[in-house]
Amino acid sequence: MSWFRAASDIGKRFGLSHSKLATNYGIRPMLPDSFRDLSHAVRDDVTVESSLLQPLLAETLRRHTELSNAADRQRVASSEREAHVEGLSQALYQLTLEIADKSAAAFGIEPRYPFFDRRLIEFCVGLPEEQKFGGGWPRLLFRKAMNGILPPVIQWRTTKANLSPNFHRRFRTVDVGMCEALEGPLSPFVRSDRLRDMLARYRASTENSGMNRQALALFRTAVLGTWLNELPDRSHRARPNAGALSPAAA
Numbered sequence: 001m002s003w004f005r006a007a008s009d010i011g012k013r014f015g016l017s018h019s020k021l022a023t024n025y026g027i028r029p030m031l032p033d034s035f036r037d038l039s040h041a042v043r044d045d046v047t048v049e050s051s052l053l054q055p056l057l058a059e060t061l062r063r064h065t066e067l068s069n070a071a072d073r074q075r076v077a078s079s080e081r082e083a084h085v086e087g088l089s090q091a092l093y094q095l096t097l098e099i100a101d102k103s104a105a106a107f108g109i110e111p112r113y114p115f116f117d118r119r120l121i122e123f124c125v126g127l128p129e130e131q132k133f134g135g136g137w138p139r140l141l142f143r144k145a146m147n148g149i150l151p152p153v154i155q156w157r158t159t160k161a162n163l164s165p166n167f168h169r170r171f172r173t174v175d176v177g178m179c180e181a182l183e184g185p186l187s188p189f190v191r192s193d194r195l196r197d198m199l200a201r202y203r204a205s206t207e208n209s210g211m212n213r214q215a216l217a218l219f220r221t222a223v224l225g226t227w228l229n230e231l232p233d234r235s236h237r238a239r240p241n242a243g244a245l246s247p248a249a250a
Contacts, residue, residue, distance in 0.1 A: 009136055052195055164208060180199065182228070
């Protein structure tokens with residue numbers, strides 16, 4: 001009952017579905033792994049992204065994902081502090097910052113990342129968990145530190161800025177055509193018929209919010225096609241092996 005009262009408060013504050021909170025974070029974690037695996041097998045898990053992939057590659061990626069998820073379930077952080085350190089140590093941050101640095105350098109900008117200051121990281125890792133998340137509020141200490149600095153409506157807001165309208169505007173006018181132009185290099189990995197169908201539906205749509213997944217899938221396809229097209233070695237055109245991921249697929 002204590003858990004349901006807390007979930008109800010969080011749901012009201014952040015506008016979340018009470019039933020989804022109860023199902024995803026209350027009931028589902030209590031189910032045995034074997035039952036969850038069976039439900040995944042029965043349920044149709046075809047996503048917008050995987051629907052574009054060649055069947056052999058899609059199946060290979062699915063098996064790799066299942067193995068990765070099984071390993072994640074076996075590895076559970078013993079404390080919030082350990083989970084914090086593991087989160088900071090993931091390779092995604094290195095990749096993201098390297099991409100951001102290279103993009104900024106193209107415009108003569110040298111960016112700075114104050115939240116990655118070592119002293120601040122050490123301070124945050126050493127905080128007790130109730131200073132990070134309390135009463136349903138994430139970033140609790142940061143919010144409190146903004147007293148008298150930020151207006152309360154900003155300090156305690158539960159949403160983030162939506163930058164997708166600008167992405168859709170630029171993607172439609174500049175980059176979306178690259179998917180068609182790079183169809184050749186993409187063909188060993190992406191189904192051309194489904195790619196053209198998704199492109200047609202995205203171009204015909206006037207609603208951005210309902211096409212976010214499709215736009216992201218097309219954007220990632222354009223990035224992959226550009227990279228493949230610039231490779232000096234054309235061996236990526238070979239059909240990917242079912243037993244291992246090709247460098248392009250990875």
